[in-house]
Amino acid sequence: MQNKIKIENLTITNSQSKILVDAINLDIANNxxxxxxxxSGSGKTLTAHAIMGLIPKSLTIFQNSKIYYYTENQKIDLLKIEKKQLKALRSKKISMIFQNPMSSLHPLIKCGEQIEEVLKTHTNLSKKHRKEAVFDILRQVGFENPKRIFCAYPHQLSGGEQQRVMICMAMITNPEVLIADEPTTALDAQIQMEIIELIKQLKITYRCSVLFISHDLSLVHSFADYIYVMRNGKIEEKGTTDQIFNEPKEQYTQLLIKSKPTLTYMPHRLLTLHQNIGHHFSKTKNNENKTNDVIVLSTNQLNVVHQNNTIWGQKVYNHTLKNISFDVRNKECLGIIGESGSGKTTLLKTILGLIKPTSGEIKYKNENLDLIKYRSLDTLRNIQWVQQNPYTSLPPNMTIAKHFDAILKLHNIGNGADERDNIIKNTLALCQMSENILDRYPHQFSGGQLQRLAIAQALLVNPEIILLDEPVSSLDVSIQAAIINLLNDIRDFRSITYLFITHDIMLANYFCDTIIVLYKGEIVEKGISKEVINNPKHKYTKILIDACIT
Known part of the structure; x- marks a missing residue:
């Protein structure tokens, strides 16, 4: 195997001498x-940043570490060359797509100008030829109207479009190595596959080598040639894709493979780091309907129309939700599936009373629900919400104990401080959290711990319904599995009804009793999870399923 980049004995430490990347050896094969x-925290992004020379001064790379870049008949150690030479190589020969396009793109500069800036820095092309090159690369990445993208600011584009712009910036100088750092994180399954197909096509067109970084092992199954599995700064396992998936040697690799449900893998419980490998492998999830016929939440002909004004004063109407009707039964888990912009979160916020519907009705049991400010405290208590981003779910300036105690006081729950304290401790125990964390602040927790606390926050008041807005989309796969197992346990213990919003149709199939599929604000399909997945009627549902299988 001929290499384009070879990493030898790379070791990186922080200012406290903690080893973040531990003497790893890694090859990026040519083409x-x-x-x-x-x-998170495995060292994969630090490894990529070391290649690009982007390691912050607070970190130290050991002297015996080597990163060789092979070009023509030369072997260049990227850790030893001058900054000026490294800058010349960067973007021109080695390019990188960063994880979050919204934070990577300048919010006040048009996208076309940002792509053009790369050519201005690394080539001697005239302005006319630079602009032609930008339009050409925009067409190559699939933009049918490159002029619109050229003139657009980042906030005017969708997540998938922003990521394509980042790919344009990385590929416009025809690099020999492309590093893609989690380029599909938080994107819908269909958009994920479009981005992956684009990277595969660009690799062929430009004959470049690709280093693809991800936390999702199943995602790279269909397109990677070689896989390195990292954990705690070390390489746990390496091999061809077939070797990793068909003959995984390490327990951690087996965990990553088995921590996500698929059409053929539906375990009783998803595998997590704290389970024995092989445990529950033979069991399949029991999809017995635990619900009863009592309808606890319903919508009827629900419509939401947003009105915006153009700069010329013209009124523009956006029909976000169109005639949404469904029933949710007691103890049922209803999955609401759709891509970004399909209306999932708008539907959830309308049910919560944060958005006023244009027409139609929402009922909790026999009570018509209005805006949140008109709802009774009892209704507010019985319908709770777990937000998508665990880092914004809790107030940053309050300890967990004070915040949880304030919630109980607001809802008049608990006769005195001792009883409230017991409720808090019991709720934490249900969410598998120690009572020792009560004096800590939100910033002192990991993402997975914060999501457990967000669930505990919703459970404190003993609700009947919990609305779950993409509760695991930003978490690592094994933490996702632990949270899904936890939600299943809570549902069994407390007999709670869930509305589960997600763009992951396979996760919805595993977790939910019934599914509705939203597309452009309309319900295009609904039914029992297995029936929808195994026999989809609408072409959009088929696209979502195909994107997960591919």
Whole structure:
């Protein structure tokens, strides 16, 4: 195997001498796609940043570390060359797509100008030729109207469009190595596959090598040639894609493979780091309907129309939700599936009373629900919400104890401080959290711990219904599995009804009793989960399923 980049004995430490990347050896093969898989804190992004020379001064790379870049008949150690030479290589020969396009793109500069800036820095092309090159690369990445993208600011584009712009910036100088750092995180399954197909096509067109970084092992199955599995700064396992998936040697690799449900893998419980490998492998999830016929929440002909004004004063109407009707039964888990912009979160906020519907009705049991400010305290208590981003779910300036105690006081729950304290401790125990964390602040927790606390926050008041807005989309796969297992346990213990919003149709199939599929604000399909997945009627549902299987 001929290499384009070879990493030898790379070790990186922080200012406290803690080892973040531990003497790893890694090869990026010529004209191949090499994937690094690992969870948050595994060192995968630090490895990519070391290649690009972007390691902050607070971190130290050991002297015996080597990163060789092979070009023509030369072997260049990227850790030893001058900054000026490294800058010349960067973007021109080695390019990187960063994880979050919204934070990588300048919010006040048009996208076309940002792509053009790369050419201005690394080539001697005239302004006319630079603009022609930008339009050409925009067409190559699939933009049918490149002029619109050229003139648009980042906030005017969708997440998938922003990521395509980042790919344009990385590829416009025809680099020999492309590093893609979690380029599909938080994107819908269909958009994910479009971005992956684009990277595969660009690799062929430009004959470049690709280093693809992800926390999702199943994602790279269909396109990576070689896979490195990282954990705690070390390479746990490496091999061809077939070797990793068909003959995984390490327990951690097996965990990553088995921590996500698929059409053929529906375990009784998803595998997590704290389970024995092989445990529950033979069991399939029991999809017995635990619901009864009592309808606890319903919508009837629900419509939401937003009105905006153009700069010329013209009124523009956006029909976000169109004639939404469904019933949710007691103890049922209803999955609401759709891509970004389909109306999922608008529907949830309308049910919560944060958005006033244009027409139609929402009922909790026999009570018509209005805006949140008109709802009774009892209704507010019985319908709770777990937000998508665990980092914004809790007030940053209050300890967990004070915040949870304030919630109980607001709802007049608990006769005195001791009883409230017991309710808080019991709720934390249900969410598998120690009472020792009560004096800590939100910033002192990991993402997975924060999501457990967000669930505990909703459970404190003993609600009947919990609305779950993409509760695991930003978490590592094994933490996702732990949270889904926790939600299943809570549902069994407390007999709670869930509305589960997600763009992951396979996760919805595993977790939910029934599914509705939203497309452009309309319900295009609904039914029992297994029936929808195994026999989809609408072409959009088929696209979502195909995107997960591919």
């Amino acid at each position: 191949k796609i090499t994937a690094i898989i690992g969870e």
